[in-house]
Amino acid sequence: xxxxxxxxxxxxxxxxxxxxxxxxxxxxxxxxxxxxxxxxxxxxxxxxxxxxxxxxxxxxxxxxxxxxxxxxxxxxxxxxxxxxxxxxxxxxxxxxxxxxxxxxxxxxxxxxxxxxxxxxxxxxxxxxxxxxxxxxxxxxxxxxxxxxxxxxxxxxxxxxxxxxxxxxxxxxxxxxxxxxxxxxxxxxxxxxxxxxxxxxxxxxxxxxxxxxxxxxxxxxxxxxxxxxxxxxxxxxxxxxxxxxxxxxxxxxxxxxxxxxxxxxxxxxxxxxxxxxxxxxxx
Amino acid sequence: xxxxxxxxxxxxxxxxxxxxxxxxxxxxxxxxxxxxxxxxxxxxxxxxxxxxxxxxxxxxxxxxxxxxxxxxxxxxxxxxxxxxxxxxxxxxxxxxxxxxxxxxxxxxxxxxxxxxxxxxxxxxxxxxxxxxxxxxxxxxxxxxxxxxxxxxxxxxxxxxxxxxxxxxxxxxxxxxxxxxxxxxxxxxxxxxxxxxxxxxxxxxxxxxxxxxxxxxxxxxxxxxxxxxxxxxxxxxxxxxxxxxxxxxxxxxxxxxxxxxxxxxxxxxxxxxxxxxxxxxxxxxxxxxxxxxxxxxxxxxxxxxxxxxxxxxxxxxxxxxxxxxxxxxxxxxxxxxxxxxxxxxxxxxxxxxxxxxxxxx
Numbered sequence: 348x349x350x351x352x353x354x355x356x357x358x359x360x361x362x363x364x365x366x367x368x369x370x371x372x373x374x375x376x377x378x379x380x381x382x383x384x385x386x387x388x389x390x391x392x393x394x395x396x397x398x399x400x401x402x403x404x405x406x407x408x409x410x411x412x413x414x415x416x417x418x419x420x421x422x423x424x425x426x427x428x429x430x431x432x433x434x435x436x437x438x439x440x441x442x443x444x445x446x447x448x449x450x451x452x453x454x455x456x457x458x459x460x461x462x463x464x465x466x467x468x469x470x471x472x473x474x475x476x477x478x479x480x481x482x483x484x485x486x487x488x489x490x491x492x493x494x495x496x497x498x499x500x501x502x503x504x505x506x507x508x509x510x511x512x513x514x515x516x517x518x519x520x521x522x523x524x525x526x527x528x529x530x531x532x533x534x535x536x537x538x539x540x541x542x543x544x545x546x547x548x549x550x551x552x553x554x555x556x557x558x559x560x561x562x563x564x565x566x567x568x569x570x571x572x573x574x575x576x577x578x579x580x581x582x583x584x585x586x587x588x589x590x591x592x593x594x595x596x597x598x599x600x601x602x603x604x605x606x607x608x609x610x611x612x613x614x615x616x617x618x619x620x621x622x623x624x625x626x627x628x629x
Numbered sequence: 630x631x632x633x634x635x636x637x638x639x640x641x642x643x644x645x646x647x648x649x650x651x652x653x654x655x656x657x658x659x660x661x662x663x664x665x666x667x668x669x670x671x672x673x674x675x676x677x678x679x680x681x682x683x684x685x686x687x688x689x690x691x692x693x694x695x696x697x698x699x700x701x702x703x704x705x706x707x708x709x710x711x712x713x714x715x716x717x718x719x720x721x722x723x724x725x726x727x728x729x730x731x732x733x734x735x736x737x738x739x740x741x742x743x744x745x746x747x748x749x750x751x752x753x754x755x756x757x758x759x760x761x762x763x764x765x766x767x768x769x770x771x772x773x774x775x776x777x778x779x780x781x782x783x784x785x786x787x788x789x790x791x792x793x794x795x796x797x798x799x800x801x802x803x804x805x806x807x808x809x810x811x812x813x814x815x816x817x818x819x820x821x822x823x824x825x826x827x828x829x830x831x832x833x834x835x836x837x838x839x840x841x842x843x844x845x846x847x848x849x850x851x852x853x854x855x856x857x858x859x860x861x862x863x864x865x866x867x868x869x870x871x872x873x874x875x876x877x878x879x880x881x882x883x884x885x886x887x888x889x890x891x892x893x894x895x896x897x898x899x900x901x902x903x904x905x906x907x908x909x910x911x912x913x914x915x916x917x918x919x920x921x922x923x924x925x926x927x928x929x930x931x932x933x934x935x936x937x938x939x940x941x942x943x944x945x946x947x948x949x950x951x952x953x954x955x956x957x958x959x960x961x962x963x964x965x966x967x968x969x970x971x972x973x974x975x976x977x978x979x980x981x982x983x984x985x986x987x988x989x
Contacts, residue, residue, distance in 0.1 A: 411879060414879075414882075414883050415882075416879050416882050416883065436882070436885050436886075436887060437885040439885070440883060440884050440885030441885070443883070444883065445879065445880065445883035447877060447879060447880050450876065450877055450880060451739070451877065452875075452876075453739045453740060453741055453800075453875065454736075454741065454875060454925070454930035455925075455929070455930050456872075456929070456930050456931060457929065457931075460872075460929065460930070460931045464872055464873060464876070464884065465884065467870070467873050467884040467885055467886065468884060468885040470869070472867055472870065473866045473867060474869070475869050475933050476869065476933075520884070
């Protein structure tokens with residue numbers, strides 16, 4: 348950690364809990380079904396956890412509640428052993444960074460101007476970002492491997508480049524916990540893998556990572572632990588080896604999914620309703 | 630961050646030069662960009678135009694008063710001191726305030742196509758000012774308060790209606806709602822005209838429809854001075870955070886921004902300074918739209934860079950337009966007519982220029 352105030356609470360060491368959630372409940376409007384109900388899990392420092400589930404399972408809602416963007420109706424969240432409610436918004440933004448699923452940008456910022464916005468948690472109301480902030484932003488770009496893009500306008504970036512720049516902006520917050528909302532769902536395979544590689548590289552450097560995805564492949568490729576969600580509830584949670592099974596995935600997605608293991612990798616076959624033998628041409 | 634490569638500093642591009650290169654600038658363009666960002670230039674430009682404009686007018690003869698006349702002619706001295714100075718100062722505040730409010734609203738609504746005159750703010754202010762004159766009296770402070778109250782109402786109406794329109798993107802909906810609300814307040818102003826006393830009140834009300842600074846004296850200027858100067862200071866000092874508010878609400882909050890509180894504060898300040906200048910100048914349109922556009926074109930979208938330039942160019946533009954309004958004809962052209970004519974022409978030029986970008 349090269350700059351800025353140290354965290355108010357001591358950062359948990361690997362093997363200690365970074366985030367602990369108990370009995371979380373949330374609903375958007377009274378009368379509508381709960382978006383989250385009885386959600387409990389624990390995330391260890393320095394691990395990657397994937398929240399896996401079909402669309403509408405409550406993954407994004409859960410990320411927003413964990414970030415303090417929405418207030419849970421019931422339940423408790425602890426960050427580094429302290430109740431989430433005891434952090435100020437500014438403190439939280441120094442602890443946790445969000446990489447949103449998409450971002451609508453009506454103005455043409457340069458990549459560097461945009462990534463420097465991630466320095467906001469360390470700047471007062473009247474401050475302008477300085478040399479040091481620009482340096483941290485450039486380092487963040489270098490960390491995700493796109494420092495060559497610093498001067499490019501955001502609208503000229505490809506989807507894969509934009510995803511990495513969004514991660515760099517969150518890294519400029521120098522967070523201990525990085526939350527990513529569907530980081531790979533709209534990327535082609537090579538860009539998806541580039542994004543997952545960056546996540547693994549950050550984990551090696553000690554960052555705790557939590558990401559939502561509806562893609563079992565991405566979860567199996569990057570995560571240490573899984574949280575399987577359906578309709579606002581957690582069905583299963585635990586290490587990938589225990590949770591990434593045909594039975595549990597089929598239950599989560601409500602369709603037949605087969606998980607095969609080959610060379611220490613997982614292969615997912617989800618061909619329910621599409622099974623036709625390959626026609627061999629003569 | 631522990632993982633950063635050590636060599637990244639060597640490859641560092643300065644933040645500002647980065648933006649310059651981003652728009653494909655040549656060396657000359659980078660030099661110009663440095664000029665547009667220079668605080669000395671931003672302060673001197675409007676002051677220089679201001680100083681020259683003291684000598685522009687139709688006394689002792691059309692267009693220009695030789696400085697020697699000012700030294701000798703007592704009438705010229707009184708004219709400059711009592712009429713031209715307060716008028717030029719209010720033109721400066723008018724342009725600076727409208728350009729700043731326009732730039733801020735564009736960021737807060739994440740919409741490059743809004744300005745106070747497109748959101749019902751200016752028309753609300755004009756209606757509120759006229760209503761105050763009819764019901765309360767012509768005291769500048771009351772007129773300013775009435776203008777501010779209805780300006781806020783206009784904004785709330787536009788915003789509320791835009792959220793309920795069921796078709797089109799956000800940019801289109803806000804513009805449509807703003808047009809409708811502006812039209813309602815403009816017709817309200819038209820109705821007030823018929824209720825007004827034709828001798829004492831009507832002339833005061835008519836001028837809001839066209840906008841002008843001909844009735845400004847020190848009294849009016851001093852009434853709007855505190856609100857506008859304070860408001861401009863707030864907007865300028867907090868300008869970098871506008872970038873955060875232009876991101877999505879969730880992203881901004883995750884960056885530690887108290888989104889609702891900060892947005893409400895900056896929006897209120899923008900409405901108040903708009904209402905203040907409208908209460909003495911009537912509806913002067915287009916400045917809040919084109920000046921921020923031009924500024925972004927010159928220095929990029931970072932509010933830390935384009936907002937100070939907007940304030941400076943807005944003040945300069947308003948003084949120059951008022952000069953035209955005063956000297957071109959023997960009578961006076963309403964200022965709002967001049968700014969609309971030039972502003973709309975420039976806007977059309979910007980819209981059809983291949984470099985214009987407004988994405989939804």
